[in-house]
Amino acid sequence: MGKSKNVLLGITGGIAAYKTPDLVRLLRRKNLGVHVVMTKSAELFVTPTTLHTVSGAPVITADRDLRNNPLEHLDAGKKVDMALIAPATANFIGKLAGGIADDLLSTLVLALECPLFVAPSMNPRMFSNAAVQENLKKLADRGVQIIHPAKGETACGDVGEGRLPALDRLEAIVEIALGLSSDMTGKKVLVTAGRTEEPMDSVRFISNRSSGKMGIALAAAARDRGAEVKLVHGMVSQPLPEMTENIFVRRTEEMYEAVMRRFYDCDIIIMAAAVSDY
Numbered sequence: 001m002g003k004s005k006n007v008l009l010g011i012t013g014g015i016a017a018y019k020t021p022d023l024v025r026l027l028r029r030k031n032l033g034v035h036v037v038m039t040k041s042a043e044l045f046v047t048p049t050t051l052h053t054v055s056g057a058p059v060i061t062a063d064r065d066l067r068n069n070p071l072e073h074l075d076a077g078k079k080v081d082m083a084l085i086a087p088a089t090a091n092f093i094g095k096l097a098g099g100i101a102d103d104l105l106s107t108l109v110l111a112l113e114c115p116l117f118v119a120p121s122m123n124p125r126m127f128s129n130a131a132v133q134e135n136l137k138k139l140a141d142r143g144v145q146i147i148h149p150a151k152g153e154t155a156c157g158d159v160g161e162g163r164l165p166a167l168d169r170l171e172a173i174v175e176i177a178l179g180l181s182s183d184m185t186g187k188k189v190l191v192t193a194g195r196t197e198e199p200m201d202s203v204r205f206i207s208n209r210s211s212g213k214m215g216i217a218l219a220a221a222a223r224d225r226g227a228e229v230k231l232v233h234g235m236v237s238q239p240l241p242e243m244t245e246n247i248f249v250r251r252t253e254e255m256y257e258a259v260m261r262r263f264y265d266c267d268i269i270i271m272a273a274a275v276s277d278y
Contacts, residue, residue, distance in 0.1 A: 005178045006033035008080040008112075010105050011051075013041025014087035015155045016121040016164035020046055023086065024054045026171045030180065033057065035076055037105045039092070062103055077112045082177045085109070086147075087121030087164050090132050096144075097135035115177055119147040119170065124160025147173060148239060176224060176243060185226035190266040191219040192259060192273035194234035196252040210274030212236030218270050219244050230266070232258045234273060252276055 007027055011017050024034050034055045038048060040062035048059040060076060077083070085092065085105075092106070096118070101107040109116065118139060120127060127133075127149060140146050147170070150163040164170075175181050193215020197205040212233055219231040220241040229244040232255055240246045249255045252275050263269065 004031050004033055006080045007174060008083040009034055009036050010085040011038045011042040012089045012092040013039055014089045014121045016087040017042050017045035021050050021054045023167050023170055026167055037108055039103055039105050060104055077108050080114055082115045083112055084117045086119035088118045090122050090126050093135050097138040117145045117147055120149050121164040122162050123154055123156055124158050124162040127162040181224050182226040187227045188266045189222040189227045189229045190262050190269045191215050192232045192271045194236040195274045196234040196255055196276045197250055198276045207276050208274050211238055213238045215272035216241055218272055230262055
């Protein structure tokens, strides 16, 4: 049996922090080592003692006495195969985007060399704020994987995007990132999805009502089994999958060209797009 993988779980001060002990349990059941680092505000929602108990490992907190090992927070980042910040508040996302290191967690994250995943969780109006979206784009451009929040009613009663994703979804993302879902590892899969649009003039176009749901689901399923997935998509009404290369096109000819550029470099191709007839 291979060496157990290790995950760093960073917890910031959002109401969804109360769910993290259950997330730790799910990851531990996969034989993963879970190392928790908390901000001071996270302790308002969940205690270090609880997380220590479920993880079986010491928890690094803002008030941790580092006199015996002043570099413990940096050493922790060297021992993990991936890091997940969940929940990630707007404040922490802003600090991360700005390179600010004013507590143990933000300092540790800046020193990481492993893949970093961030799961935003906040009020829907906060999540849609231009500053938050700009910060998330900055992080994505730097290679940070942003886990899109779920839609629904949040703790404050507002409805929209901002809920922490379901714990089984976070568990699946960790498994994919660590290569634990691997019966298609090494395979390259190309999927087309969504509808194309053919312009009649500068205003009107011919198209159809395809949502892209089928192609997106197929791309996500291949990704979940360890494949490297490229998704060539037209207009869709479904969220695009994470951890896949998503290539947007509008016209049928553009989709054809995008597919042919990648055709000979893939092992499997699934053409689920609703290409417009014209």
